[in-house]
Amino acid sequence: MCQGDDPNCAAFAEHRRRFLGDLAPERRAFLKSGFVATGGAAALAAGGLSLVTPALAQTSAAGGPRQATHQVLPANADTVHWGYFSKNLKPQVEIASGDFVTIETLTHQASDDAERMIQGDPGAESVYLWTKDKKGVARRGAGPEDAKLGPGGGLGVHICTGPVAIRGAEPGDVLEVRILDVAPRPCANPKFKGLAFGSNAAAWWGYHYKDLITGDRPREVVTIYEVDATGTRDWAKAVYSFRWPGVTDPNGIAHPTIDYPGLLVDHTKTERNFDVLKGIRVPIRPHFGTMGLAPAEADMVNSIPPSYTGGNIDNWRIGKGATMYYPVAVPGALFSVGDPHASQGDSELCGTAIECSLTGTFQFVLHKKQDLPGTALESLDFPMIETRDEWVLSGFSYPNYLKDLGPAAQDAIFQKSSIDLAMRDAFRKMRQFLMHAKGLTEDEAISLMSIAVDFGITQVVDGNWGVHAIVKKAIFAERTA
Numbered sequence: 001m002c003q004g005d006d007p008n009c010a011a012f013a014e015h016r017r018r019f020l021g022d023l024a025p026e027r028r029a030f031l032k033s034g035f036v037a038t039g040g041a042a043a044l045a046a047g048g049l050s051l052v053t054p055a056l057a058q059t060s061a062a063g064g065p066r067q068a069t070h071q072v073l074p075a076n077a078d079t080v081h082w083g084y085f086s087k088n089l090k091p092q093v094e095i096a097s098g099d100f101v102t103i104e105t106l107t108h109q110a111s112d113d114a115e116r117m118i119q120g121d122p123g124a125e126s127v128y129l130w131t132k133d134k135k136g137v138a139r140r141g142a143g144p145e146d147a148k149l150g151p152g153g154g155l156g157v158h159i160c161t162g163p164v165a166i167r168g169a170e171p172g173d174v175l176e177v178r179i180l181d182v183a184p185r186p187c188a189n190p191k192f193k194g195l196a197f198g199s200n201a202a203a204w205w206g207y208h209y210k211d212l213i214t215g216d217r218p219r220e221v222v223t224i225y226e227v228d229a230t231g232t233r234d235w236a237k238a239v240y241s242f243r244w245p246g247v248t249d250p251n252g253i254a255h256p257t258i259d260y261p262g263l264l265v266d267h268t269k270t271e272r273n274f275d276v277l278k279g280i281r282v283p284i285r286p287h288f289g290t291m292g293l294a295p296a297e298a299d300m301v302n303s304i305p306p307s308y309t310g311g312n313i314d315n316w317r318i319g320k321g322a323t324m325y326y327p328v329a330v331p332g333a334l335f336s337v338g339d340p341h342a343s344q345g346d347s348e349l350c351g352t353a354i355e356c357s358l359t360g361t362f363q364f365v366l367h368k369k370q371d372l373p374g375t376a377l378e379s380l381d382f383p384m385i386e387t388r389d390e391w392v393l394s395g396f397s398y399p400n401y402l403k404d405l406g407p408a409a410q411d412a413i414f415q416k417s418s419i420d421l422a423m424r425d426a427f428r429k430m431r432q433f434l435m436h437a438k439g440l441t442e443d444e445a446i447s448l449m450s451i452a453v454d455f456g457i458t459q460v461v462d463g464n465w466g467v468h469a470i471v472k473k474a475i476f477a478e479r480t481a
Helices: 012-021 029-036 054-060 110-117 122-128 406-416 419-436 442-452
Strands: 070-073 080-082 093-095 100-105 159-166 174-184 195-202 221-228 235-243 287-293 323-327 335-343 358-367 384-386 390-396 454-459 466-472
Touching: 054 358, 070 093, 070 159, 100 159, 100 335, 110 122, 110 195, 110 221, 159 358, 174 287, 174 335, 195 335, 287 323, 335 358, 390 419, 419 442, 419 454, 419 466, 442 466
Parallel strands: 070 100, 093 159
Antiparallel strands: 080 159, 100 358, 159 335, 174 323, 174 358, 195 221, 221 235, 287 335, 323 384, 384 390, 390 466, 454 466
């Protein structure tokens, strides 16, 4: 029976609406409220205001109806890559278009409080293992093997699970990724049963760092947050904060600042402030900060700056119920996901969100290049977000910094970003979208952008700064073309 996955079914649109709208109605309040925070229920009804029309959906499923598979990809030392994307990575899972994968993701900030975020969790323990004799994941970043701080040099920090290869994906195609579910990874320590935890680092790369007005300056401050993992609460609260104490890693290298991922904080050397943010409830917005495909321009790419194939976009709208569209750059697409967040505000101003391990369930749909002419996806060359109510376009200081900035791009991007450039890119992308996908003239598009499109600062901490443009679907409700 069609459950919204067979475009040849006469009632495909209605079945898909029901399938997405009714996904796990008994879900815990955490999940329900988490997605309410991202803009509403899960339904992106085919045949409604979606980038994928029933005709394109049917064409993309031209091979005929098939039973979709559902696989699970755990996060452990064998399934993650730390701090980089690469077109040369061996896929952890290979799937066909239409298949589902549940993927575990781990925060790269778990070592800020190992008692709450690592201990008792075999997957996290295997990834974070680091002694004088052994390192669970040796490479951390896209730098050289012999980097002073350790293999990879910390040029990239996110623990990414994957990649997932999509059978038949080729450069020029578009990959649709539907985020069907997001759940917190419960703390495995019996002392904290029913809870999950996350960390926020006000760090040296934060926008605020050279503009402090009180206390010792500069300083790095970490705040640990508690999330309910059972469904009772849909908000996070601060547990305690501490000044970064400096860490000497198992290899004897001193780290006075947070400059290499996975550094285990010794809390005998910290002074914990439990009187922090009292009475403050932080709304849950569970989402994935880093999610995307492998770029083609380099063998190994720092996970920090986002680019045309996605990556570290850090937009809190990339949560349950959202759909992402990515241009495919390499055979198989090679999708990876990490940098899970319990919550974040636009700008991610101080350096991080509430970095909190999550598990997501995704469906992958491949749209072939030859099927795209005449559709809204025909000229898509950037990552795009679709929710039930909105289209969200991601603008960056440099749309494809790996190409735009030449051989030294991975260093240069951290020196050249600006909000002005990101705003210009977001404007140009929204203009293109309104003219191409919605059939407006340039003058109409410009007028509409000024009166009905919301531009916001996505982040100012990821090297390639971001501005997003949001247009509500309801604007086009009466438009026939």
